[in-house]
Amino acid sequence: MKNRYILTIVAAIALLCSCEKHTEVYFDTPFVRIEDANGKATMDIDHTLDNMLTEIRVVVSASNNYFTEPITVEYEVIVGDGLKEGEDFRIQASHRSPLTFSPGTYALPIRVIWYKATDFDPAKDNTLRLRLTGTSVPGMQLGVPGPGGKRSEFIFKQL
Amino acid sequence: MKKTFKILACAFAAVAVLASCEPKVVPDAKCELTAFALSSGIVGRIDATSAPKTIIVVVPTSVTSNTFTPTFTATEFDTVTIDGTPVTSGETSVRISNGSKVVVTDAVSAMTTEYLIIVQANDEVAELTAVSFKAADNSLLDEDVTPDAIASEMVVRVPGEAFRQELTVTVEAGMNDEIKVNNTVVESGSSIKVDTSFPIDITVTDAIAGTTASYVLKVGKILEYTVAFLGAFTEGTINDFTMALNPADDMPYFAYTRKVGEESNNNVSVKKWNGSSFVLVGSTGLADASARSASKPMVAFAKDGTPYVKYLAGDVASKPTVKKLDGDWQLVGTAGFTPQNNNSTYYSAFFIHPSNGRPTLFWAGNSRNTTSYRTMAVSMFDGSEWASNVVTGTVPAYGSGSTASSGNYYKSVYAGNDSKAFIASSFNEFGYYVHEVNADGTLTTIVDSFIPDGAPHGLPANLQFKMGPNGSLYLMGAVRTTDGGYMQVFTVDQDAKTLKAYGAASRSITISANGGISEDFGFAVNPVDGLVVTAFDDSENTSFAYLDDNLQWAYFTGNFADAASEYYVEFDKNGIGYIAYLTEAKELTLYKVALEEDILPE
Numbered sequence: 001m002k003n004r005y006i007l008t009i010v011a012a013i014a015l016l017c018s019c020e021k022h023t024e025v026y027f028d029t030p031f032v033r034i035e036d037a038n039g040k041a042t043m044d045i046d047h048t049l050d051n052m053l054t055e056i057r058v059v060v061s062a063s064n065n066y067f068t069e070p071i072t073v074e075y076e077v078i079v080g081d082g083l084k085e086g087e088d089f090r091i092q093a094s095h096r097s098p099l100t101f102s103p104g105t106y107a108l109p110i111r112v113i114w115y116k117a118t119d120f121d122p123a124k125d126n127t128l129r130l131r132l133t134g135t136s137v138p139g140m141q142l143g144v145p146g147p148g149g150k151r152s153e154f155i156f157k158q159l
Numbered sequence: 160m161k162k163t164f165k166i167l168a169c170a171f172a173a174v175a176v177l178a179s180c181e182p183k184v185v186p187d188a189k190c191e192l193t194a195f196a197l198s199s200g201i202v203g204r205i206d207a208t209s210a211p212k213t214i215i216v217v218v219p220t221s222v223t224s225n226t227f228t229p230t231f232t233a234t235e236f237d238t239v240t241i242d243g244t245p246v247t248s249g250e251t252s253v254r255i256s257n258g259s260k261v262v263v264t265d266a267v268s269a270m271t272t273e274y275l276i277i278v279q280a281n282d283e284v285a286e287l288t289a290v291s292f293k294a295a296d297n298s299l300l301d302e303d304v305t306p307d308a309i310a311s312e313m314v315v316r317v318p319g320e321a322f323r324q325e326l327t328v329t330v331e332a333g334m335n336d337e338i339k340v341n342n343t344v345v346e347s348g349s350s351i352k353v354d355t356s357f358p359i360d361i362t363v364t365d366a367i368a369g370t371t372a373s374y375v376l377k378v379g380k381i382l383e384y385t386v387a388f389l390g391a392f393t394e395g396t397i398n399d400f401t402m403a404l405n406p407a408d409d410m411p412y413f414a415y416t417r418k419v420g421e422e423s424n425n426n427v428s429v430k431k432w433n434g435s436s437f438v439l440v441g442s443t444g445l446a447d448a449s450a451r452s453a454s455k456p457m458v459a460f461a462k463d464g465t466p467y468v469k470y471l472a473g474d475v476a477s478k479p480t481v482k483k484l485d486g487d488w489q490l491v492g493t494a495g496f497t498p499q500n501n502n503s504t505y506y507s508a509f510f511i512h513p514s515n516g517r518p519t520l521f522w523a524g525n526s527r528n529t530t531s532y533r534t535m536a537v538s539m540f541d542g543s544e545w546a547s548n549v550v551t552g553t554v555p556a557y558g559s560g561s562t563a564s565s566g567n568y569y570k571s572v573y574a575g576n577d578s579k580a581f582i583a584s585s586f587n588e589f590g591y592y593v594h595e596v597n598a599d600g601t602l603t604t605i606v607d608s609f610i611p612d613g614a615p616h617g618l619p620a621n622l623q624f625k626m627g628p629n630g631s632l633y634l635m636g637a638v639r640t641t642d643g644g645y646m647q648v649f650t651v652d653q654d655a656k657t658l659k660a661y662g663a664a665s666r667s668i669t670i671s672a673n674g675g676i677s678e679d680f681g682f683a684v685n686p687v688d689g690l691v692v693t694a695f696d697d698s699e700n701t702s703f704a705y706l707d708d709n710l711q712w713a714y715f716t717g718n719f720a721d722a723a724s725e726y727y728v729e730f731d732k733n734g735i736g737y738i739a740y741l742t743e744a745k746e747l748t749l750y751k752v753a754l755e756e757d758i759l760p761e
Binding site: 051053090092093094095099100102104109111113 | 342364
């Protein structure tokens with residue numbers, strides 16, 4: 001008889017424990033991506049065009065939990081062996097890495113002017129890659145969440 | 160007991176010694192505030208150099224209470240009162256208003272310092288108030304360059320030598336706003352160098368209001384007009400031609416007389432420039448030139464773009480004939496519809512009246528002892544037949560002046576728009592006239608007998624007449640002087656009913672025996688921006704010129720023909736201009752005049 005009471009009490013406690021309030025888990029992973037105005041991560045450049053201005057953007061996605069102070073985003077510039085900075089293209093100096101996002105600013109441009117390629121060689125690597133490398137927010141994902149880290153790199157290709 | 164007393168005495172002495180070793184209070188010789196805030200978001204700006212010393216606090220309009228718990232830092236041993244109330248930092252609530260007095264008192268000296276609190280309301284707006292490239296800061300600029308208005312996207316234009324160069328930009332923003340130009344903080348009213356190859360990003364933040372405004376400033380080039388060769392053609396041998404723009408397709412059409420192959424007389428054809436080549440409009444050789452040449456061909460357009468061609472037809476004794484393009488060229492009414500033959504020295508005004516679509520021709524008769532002899536007459540087609548009348552009352556009559564030939568009607572030129580028709584006319588001795596042509600062909604006088612100062616008598620026959628922006632009218636004519644003359648553009652002042660010289664005199668002229676001038680010329684006014692362009696033969700050299708910002712003639716550069724004739728200039732409604740002339744080799748040659756292609760950093 002006594003054991004039965006004990007069992008009932010234990011069961012009640014277990015039941016109460018299982019009724020613990022459920023905590024909502026929200027998606028709150030900060031991330032940063034690099035893309036053009038259409039959300040694409042590549043752009044072809046006609047090598048015969050001169051003084052062609054292109055603009056892409058770096059977009060941060062971070063809730064107020066993370067965006068209490070400026071966020072800096074770093075990117076690296078990888079120039080293929082078919083291109084020369086200053087001759088074939090120029091990146092706007094004021095928008096070079098690192099980019100600083102003040103709270104409330106979620107997108108910043110990166111602008112590149114392309115010049116007519118006088119010695120274009122299609123056999124060479126004529127790509128210009130802008131690759132996100134880090135941010136000031138610990139845990140901020142580079143590229144959109146999901147496999148492959150899409151839009152963590154933007155590729156211009158001169159054709 | 161004694162021993163105990165000794166111990167206590169020693170202990171007391173030691174305590175006394177230790178107490179006497181405590182550091183002495185030394186005045187810091189300072190009595191001032193080093194920081195002051197009404198709350199975490201309202202930080203005061205202490206100005207200890209002003210007299211009186213001030214603390215400026217900017218209070219957002221959203222803050223309605225005037226009671227605050229200030230936090231502050233003062234120098235050592237100082238106490239603070241605000242309007243007489245002792246205040247402890249972060250603890251004491253006190254009423255603060257503009258003019259409140261903060262008194263800092265040094266507890267260990269006689270020093271005191273007073274501050275006056277100045278309360279400013281924040282404007283709550285983050286806004287750029289001015290941006291400019293000042294000539295004083297930029298050697299490549301002759302004058303300050305500013306956008307028309309502050310907007311989220313702004314464009315300024317600089318001369319070619321400053322285009323895509325590094326320039327210094329000056330920015331100003333509203334109260335308490337922080338300005339960043341290309342991510343660099345710039346004080347309001349200060350300057351920063353920018354690479355104008357790229358758009359310039361300007362961000363203005365009002366931290367107090369928590370608002371931000373973003374702007375993009377693009378620096379373009381001041382666009383200049385350029386002339387480009389489009390093409391040339393001949394059909395057999397072209398004798399003469401006229402050019403008009405079709406309002407439907409904005410393309411230039413050419414009515415011309417030509418002899419092809421073994422033809423012995425000039426026939427009439429019409430071609431158009433279709434944007435890439437010249438193409439025939441209807442059949443070639445649309446007149447009956449089997450017996451005598453046709454001459455003075457002109458093309459005009461209905462509002463829907465239907466072309467009409469008029470020429471003096473050889474088969475009807477140099478009377479005018481009009482044909483309309485309806486599949487091919489179809490006769491309008493009868494051939495040779497005027498009662499007398501026409502003076503074939505000059506082209507005269509032929510147009511489709513915009514109010515009723517009636518083909519209309521102003522002409523001068525060339526048959527002696529008739530009422531139309533060297534007198535203005537008008538013919539209109541009402542849809543079934545032509546009606547011709549001599550114009551009286553509103554123009555001089557032949558022989559009405561000081562000589563038998565005074566009042567000789569030379570010619571009229573048409574200018575109009577969708578609703579109104581105007582002609583400018585020249586009469587020997589009586590000068591230039593401008594009339595509005597009413598729907599029934601009668602005239603309403605705008606300018607009566609205009610003779611420029613210095614003209615001893617009469618005027619040469621030659622004139623051109625064009626419509627400019629907003630229906631304004633311009634006339635280019637020859638001003639006769641004692642030793643020759645010169646070309647001059649006039650505006651038509653419709654209120655004062657007179658012509659007014661516009662811009663510098665153009666080239667000098669030679670007046671021939673028949674009252675005309677020896678040099679051909681054409682001119683037009685851009686309806687978009689009012690640019691006046693002329694083309695003319697200049698001592699056996701073709702020149703294209705325009706009135707610059709100072710209303711002086713500036714010349715276009717180009718490889719134009721050495722000598723040519725029959726110059727025509729026309730602008731379409733979008734500001735694209737065409738210049739055509741006939742070379743000595745009888746090639747009809749066409750150029751385009753337009754602003755250079757716009758290149759903005761975008």
